[in-house]
Amino acid sequence: MRPGYDLIREQLFIRKELKERVLWLVKIRWCVAAIPFIAMVALPPLHFDVARAPLFLLGMSVLVYNGSFLGVARWLEHRRAHAVTPFLVLTHAQIMVDLATLFVVITLTGGASSPLLPLVICHIVLAGILLAPMATFLYAGITVAVMGILALLPRFSNWRIGSKAWQSLLLPSGWQGSEAMPHTIAFGAAVLFSAFLISAVRGGLQKKGRQLLAISRELEIANKKLLALYEMVKDIGRHTNLQELLDSATRQAASLMGVKACAIKLLDEEKKSLRFAATYGLSGDYVSRGKLELAKVPIHREVIEGNPYVVDVIDEKDHCRYPEDIARERIASMLCLPLRGNNSVQGMFCIYGEKNYGFKAEDVDFFTLMTDLTGIAVERVKWDLTKSWFMAKVTHNLRSPLGAILSMLKLVRNGYLGALNEKQRSTLVRCERRAENLVELINDLLIIGKERTELGITKLSAVSPQKVLKAILPLFTDQAIRKEITLSSVIAPLVPPVLASDSLIEDLFSNLISNAIKYTPNGGRVHVTLNTENGDAVRFEVEDTGIGMSEADIACLFTQFFRAENAKKLVTEGTGLGLVIVKEILERLGGTIHVSSKMGEGSRFVCRFPGFVQAEGKGPP
Amino acid sequence: MDTKADILIIEDDKDLVDSMKVIFESKNFTVRAAYNGKEGFAAIQAQKPDLIILDVMMSTPTEGIDLAQRLKTRPEYRQIPIVMVTGFPQQMAELGPDRFVNALREDWPAAKFMEKPVDLEKLAETLETILSESPMEA
Numbered sequence: 133m134r135p136g137y138d139l140i141r142e143q144l145f146i147r148k149e150l151k152e153r154v155l156w157l158v159k160i161r162w163c164v165a166a167i168p169f170i171a172m173v174a175l176p177p178l179h180f181d182v183a184r185a186p187l188f189l190l191g192m193s194v195l196v197y198n199g200s201f202l203g204v205a206r207w208l209e210h211r212r213a214h215a216v217t218p219f220l221v222l223t224h225a226q227i228m229v230d231l232a233t234l235f236v237v238i239t240l241t242g243g244a245s246s247p248l249l250p251l252v253i254c255h256i257v258l259a260g261i262l263l264a265p266m267a268t269f270l271y272a273g274i275t276v277a278v279m280g281i282l283a284l285l286p287r288f289s290n291w292r293i294g295s296k297a298w299q300s301l302l303l304p305s306g307w308q309g310s311e312a313m314p315h316t317i318a319f320g321a322a323v324l325f326s327a328f329l330i331s332a333v334r335g336g337l338q339k340k341g342r343q344l345l346a347i348s349r350e351l352e353i354a355n356k357k358l359l360a361l362y363e364m365v366k367d368i369g370r371h372t373n374l375q376e377l378l379d380s381a382t383r384q385a386a387s388l389m390g391v392k393a394c395a396i397k398l399l400d401e402e403k404k405s406l407r408f409a410a411t412y413g414l415s416g417d418y419v420s421r422g423k424l425e426l427a428k429v430p431i432h433r434e435v436i437e438g439n440p441y442v443v444d445v446i447d448e449k450d451h452c453r454y455p456e457d458i459a460r461e462r463i464a465s466m467l468c469l470p471l472r473g474n475n476s477v478q479g480m481f482c483i484y485g486e487k488n489y490g491f492k493a494e495d496v497d498f499f500t501l502m503t504d505l506t507g508i509a510v511e512r513v514k515w516d517l518t519k520s521w522f523m524a525k526v527t528h529n530l531r532s533p534l535g536a537i538l539s540m541l542k543l544v545r546n547g548y549l550g551a552l553n554e555k556q557r558s559t560l561v562r563c564e565r566r567a568e569n570l571v572e573l574i575n576d577l578l579i580i581g582k583e584r585t586e587l588g589i590t591k592l593s594a595v596s597p598q599k600v601l602k603a604i605l606p607l608f609t610d611q612a613i614r615k616e617i618t619l620s621s622v623i624a625p626l627v628p629p630v631l632a633s634d635s636l637i638e639d640l641f642s643n644l645i646s647n648a649i650k651y652t653p654n655g656g657r658v659h660v661t662l663n664t665e666n667g668d669a670v671r672f673e674v675e676d677t678g679i680g681m682s683e684a685d686i687a688c689l690f691t692q693f694f695r696a697e698n699a700k701k702l703v704t705e706g707t708g709l710g711l712v713i714v715k716e717i718l719e720r721l722g723g724t725i726h727v728s729s730k731m732g733e734g735s736r737f738v739c740r741f742p743g744f745v746q747a748e749g750k751g752p753p
Numbered sequence: 754m755d756t757k758a759d760i761l762i763i764e765d766d767k768d769l770v771d772s773m774k775v776i777f778e779s780k781n782f783t784v785r786a787a788y789n790g791k792e793g794f795a796a797i798q799a800q801k802p803d804l805i806i807l808d809v810m811m812s813t814p815t816e817g818i819d820l821a822q823r824l825k826t827r828p829e830y831r832q833i834p835i836v837m838v839t840g841f842p843q844q845m846a847e848l849g850p851d852r853f854v855n856a857l858r859e860d861w862p863a864a865k866f867m868e869k870p871v872d873l874e875k876l877a878e879t880l881e882t883i884l885s886e887s888p889m890e891a
Contacts, residue, residue, distance in 0.1 A: 535840060542872075
């Protein structure tokens with residue numbers, strides 16, 4: 133089974149060619165059919181006696197079968213337009229009938245010595261043009277065989293074919309008995325006809341060649357444009373910063389469209405006005421107008437409603453709100469399209485030409501594609517930013533009052549507002565601890581929310597795990613000292629960098645170290661190790677002599693808000709989200725975590741994640 | 754008794770302001786308060802403080818940032834150290850909606866940036882450190 137695309141392409145091409153060939157052959161045959169009739173009319177005035185009846189019979193035969201072929205061709209066009217084989221069969225039928233007719237006439241006019249013999253060559257040339265090589269050789273073979281039979285037949289038979297008596301029926305009396313003239317004329321006709329056929333074919337081929345060249349050129353241009361568009365989309369798709377995305381889009385659009393300038397105007401939240409969000413090739417004065425109210429500029433309103441605005445020649449004052457700005461920027465043509473996301477129109481994307489650009493339909497189509505893809509990217513970034521902004525506002529609105537509560541509690545506890553008795557102080561300490569726990573919970577929720585809205589992968593770069601660990605270890609010193617825990621660490625000198633952000637690695641390390649200290653009773657030990665595995669992966673281990681956990685608890689360890697019972701007894705406060713954060717970070721890094729623990733003896737957490745190999749094999753910044 | 758320095762707190766959370774006042778006054782600072790950017794600027798114009806504690810988000814999400822940058826453009830106020838406090842972490846500020854994308858720039862005007870909840874005693878120590886490093890104008 134041939135690939136569908138190739139089959140379709142070939143079928144379309146062959147069918148079109150075949151239909152044209154069938155009809156072309158019929159047209160030529162009308163001319164050939166006219167020759168006997170012309171001879172009947174033209175030769176007698178030139179004192180040639182012609183046998184009218186045979187010529188008329190010959191002419192009519194050709195007319196009749198040519199008419200039949202035409203009828204069949206039209207019927208096939210009408211009823212079997214999508215088929216290829218019927219047209220092929222019709223072409224073969226025409227060649228065969230023509231050859232058969234010619235053989236009959238040759239036989240009747242002298243067989244192997246007939247003057248009409250050279251005309252056979254025209255048909256073989258015709259078969260070569262219209263049919264496959266195998267078919268051409270087949271017809272050539274048949275022709276040679278028939279002519280051979282005609283040449284040999286007189287030796288083995290008494291039947292006199294092509295007697296001079298028949299010649300008298302078909303050839304003018306002035307030519308009978310003279311061999312040279314009819315042969316010369318027939319030969320000449322064959323040569324001229326062959327030249328005509330070959331020239332016609334050559335002309336057709338040249339025309340097709342030029343068409344193919346033009347198509348090929350257009351395809352090349354279209355391909356280049358699509359590649360450029362792909363690169364543009366890839367570039368703007370990786371931006372998480374809206375301004376960078378817009379700047380990149382305008383710069384690349386101006387380059388791809390080959391125009392002087394480009395601008396993106398975004399709708400405000402009320403959807404009542406536009407503002408210049410990014411421009412390329414426009415002066416500061418042009419964009420300094422600030423807000424552009426939709427109510428005051430009908431063109432803008434139309435575009436926002438989804439209608440493209442194309443002006444090849446800007447010469448009417450009412451096209452633009454500020455025509456003097458247009459003139460100063462030397463803008464002569466303009467194309468504006470709505471910047472559409474999946475859900476709504478974000479604004480407008482405009483390109484400006486310095487000369488009368490003459491925007492064609494394909495330019496508008498291409499720019500529409502570019503604009504739609506940019507609109508989707510803008511919508512995505514804005515949505516991500518909205519989600520992150522919401523998270524930030526929520527955490528701010530939760531943190532601020534908690535911060536105030538903690539401050540006031542500490543104020544009272546530390547005696548700034550007067551002395552306290554022990555019961556009052558211990559109650560305040562408990563209040564502080566609960567408030568701190570709430571802050572911790574909010575922080576953990578923010579981290580998880582940040583990871584899940586993909587903020588964790590913004591601004592990824594090669595991060596040095598050693599650098600991060602060395603920076604955060606001192607932060608746990610106080611906590612360890614308070615519990616008389618020995619906090620030790622071994623950090624290998626060469627650890628591969630990791631493609632991440634500082635905060636991701638900080639959160640990963642901090643949660644594990646903090647947990648280890650929290651769940652190790654006073655006087656215990658926490659040991660942190662950072663080294664490399666196989667030269668290209670990072671291994672981070674935290675081992676403690678803490679309370680440990682059961683196998684059943686290990687199975688639930690990475691469940692949200694899970695806290696083992698023995699953990700709750702040792703430390704009443706805890707969010708149950710720390711290890712969830714660790715797990716999500718490791719998933720993001722493509723890493724794994726292994727936990728081993730024994731109740732009452734301690735735990736070991738081992739994290740492994742791949743290092744980042746930079747293109748030139750350089751180390752972390 | 755001479756006070757160490759004049760501290761202006763610009764923060765919309767009155768409870769937090771009162772807590773700060775108690776601690777800073779116990780450390781011998783003179784403390785004034787303003788509860789939004791406009792009041793804060795007026796207080797600065799009335800009497801130039803030695804240090805400003807400035808909240809980022811007040812009546813608008815970047816009111817504190819806007820005020821800090823406004824002060825930095827005025828030669829007479831440019832040298833006043835500013836401690837920014839916020840419950841809105843720096844990373845989130847950088848990734849905020851388009852109008853806040855460039856909220857934090859390289860010429861960040863704050864001497865110190867602290868995330869809420871702030872340990873007020875540590876904040877007091879920070880003030881002393883900053884003031885001891887900055888030139889005090891006569």
